[in-house]
Amino acid sequence: MGEMFKGSRANLINTQKHVIDTVFIPKEMEAIAEKLGDQTRMFMEFYLVPVLRAWNDQTPFIDYMEDRWESVKEPVSILIKHGVDKMIPKISSTSDSVAVAALIVRLLVDKPMESKEPDGSDSKEKGKGKSSSEPSEGDCGSGSDLPWHDESDEQEQSDAPGDGEEKGSPESSESEGSEAASADAGDGGSAESEEGKKSDGIGDESSDAESGTGDIPKPTKGDLEKLESTKLPKGAMDMSMEGAMKMIISSESELSTGYRPYERTYDFMGRLEHASEFFRNVLATSPKGFHMYGDADNYMVIPKHEAVFNKNIKPLIGDDIVATLAKDLERTIASQNRNQFVPGQRRGRLHGPSLYRLSVDDDRVFRKLEVKRAVNSCVQIVIDMSGSMRGQKIKTACAAAYTLADALARINVKTMITGFTTSSLAMPGKSEFNRSEALFLPIIKRWETPISSKQTICNLGALAGTMILAENIDGESILALLQHFSGRQEDRKIMIVLSDGSPAAQGRGLTGHLKMVTKQIEQDTDIHLLGIGILTDAPRRFYRDNICLNNVGDLAETLIKQMQRLLS
Structure with a gap:
């Protein structure tokens, strides 16, 4: 938008800085403590928006991420290796966004789940085994709702000695490649960016090794199904740009009115038929202080x-x-829909009965059609x-x-x-x-x-x-x-x-x-x-x-x- 409307650039930059100062920085320490060093969770639940916007050359987010790349080195390296950083600036349509989002899900969400396959070969993990394991894990109410929660544990297991050389070698080599890509990116970013736009710089060489140009693939029906079936992590919407803006507006409204709710974590606003599932997920986490009226079954909508x-x-x-109300409302609408000619105009269509005005040098001899709509x-x-x-x-x-x-x-x-x-x-x-x-x-x-x-x-x-x-x-x-x-x-x-x-x-x-x-x-x-x-x-x-x-x-x-x- 800043390229198209030159005058808006300063306002956009100020808005981005305000969002960073008001939402991301205050919540950062809480997010780090909650994720306990799990870089993939940190990326998916907190740093996703800043990283993608930094890759899109948005200066405030580039500055914000400058000393934070190390916190998400592993997931960022994987994305760079597959050219996602090059795809972000090329996004120009909804279909592009769908394709890139599906790719991120495949790389960071599906991959940890695949590693749970017992005695599975690489070919199975990279093939059709991916989709078959997804629904049962993603919809599970017990344990973790997020398929990437156990990634750090899996990496520790795969790196441990005696854990199986055949299974561990591809993953370890890929991990080394990812770390190398990230290291190259960190070193090359500041030197490579002559204009100071990308402090991350990240990984032209390493990304070429895997996916080359970073061209955006065409979205498939499977991409749409994958995005619809992928469960967003708790709080993910709050860390989106739209969610952050809503949070700011809400907090400023509270300051101006003096009205303060305790929290909005368990508020529900959505389709009634989805309420029961929402409350089941809430109760599964055993939240402290949340005492529900009845139980989730009271909010079910059934054919009966x-x-x-x-x-x-x-x-x-x-x-x-x-019928009576509809007819009365219809008459109301019809009464507002009127077409009529208004005479005595200086422009329009000639109006015969007004020609007498010419005898007294009055040129208002035209009429215009006046259209009024409800x-x-x-x-x-x-x-x-x-x-x-x-x-x-x-x-x-x-x-x-x-x-x-x-x-x-x-x-x-x-x-x-x-x-x-x-x-x-x-x-x-x-x-x-x-x-x-x-x-x-x-x-x-x-x-x-x-x-x-x-x-x-x-x-x-x-x-x-x-x-x-x-x-x-x-x-x-x-x-x-x-x-x-x-x-x-x-x-x-x-x-x-x-x-x-x-x-x-x-x-x-x-x-x-x-x-x-x-x-x-x-x-x-x-x-x-x-x-x-x-x-x-x-x-x-x-x-x-x-x-x-x-x-x-x-x-x-x-x-x-x-x-x-x-x-x-």
Whole structure:
């Protein structure tokens, strides 16, 4: 970007320096202590982004890595040997990124797993034995979730005397070659780079020995499958550039508002059908202080939940209600789509009835076509999943969300349904923090998923059936759910919150935080908020635009005026 837009270079460099100073340097010692000298883990879980950006000639990351290359010498040597350092500057498309990422996974993730093959020959390790061992190891809940965790142990075993000459010799020779490549790279980097761009310099000679030019291979279907099946290490997303920026924005937001959560490690924001697996993985690590409501099975979505939907929610949804609401919304959209000619213009098409103006030297004898279109919109419907919503309230909220999403779909408005509650008890002794529970922010319906899909129906059935409804921390939850609008191209973004009252949790300052959040969104963003009270008018305390909903049948009458204004 700095090459294309010259004026942005200084800003980009300052941003990169800020990320390094704010995220990477403060977390470095903790990462080193946690990985216990395992260089591959250090690289994959912490240094991956700085290394790749240094190879792409980004000066702040080159400076950052200058005295840190030794910490990741082994994995870096392997990548250099296969020309990955030369591929990084050549990446120009998503397919290039996929191919390079798959290559890194093969070199650093799959390879340690292959060495676990008992009595396996080199040819088997380099051949089809690779893929056959991957799924069973990568999905294992007991032991290590990360396939490269045991690499250092394996290297120690392979280097130990009497460990089998035939098996050890190829690995030892490759290790020596890798170390030599890294050594050459370290010595040659500063001398070779005349412009001072690459302090690593790394390894032109050694990489040529294996892969030569460093040309990016074409991605295959296997590459995509490999990346999808590879489990990211814990915290890996936080160490991505995007994750680091989110961390900075979040911390700066906390400083400016005074709102402080204890931690976000166990927060869940994703598809509801994936929640059970997420909590199983969390519980497998036996985290201290994490006391979950119920267990992972309470968050399962199964086919039987379709019957729960048909029993508890469907009776509240009348086809006539959906049709009426859709028709009213359609009229609203149609009223905004107007084409009309405006006379009395000095340019445009000649307008016969205006020709009389010429007799008085008035040249406004033309007309122009004025086209007015309704605003292109997308709507996120958010359901309060707090304990006070149990019973009829949660059923009404699910029915209202389904009805509204169905009606909006009929007029081609994209919708998403999400929810918010907590999944754990508050941690004791953390009263100085505003929140110490884990947030649970499931996606019940995605933007592109039809409202009538079986998955959406089962999700709503689970929500109104077996799902645990706990506490509600509205302000932070709504802020987090705003991320779902990222990348949406619609002109107007609308968030509709279905709730029955105020925030309720053991933290402090939650009500004031919700008021501040809604005010900030309404005044400083292009997102329009609408609070719908489920059997209560409590949302009027927090949302400028609000209505009270006593039953689903009131939707057409109470909601239509608000939607007319929001969609116009």
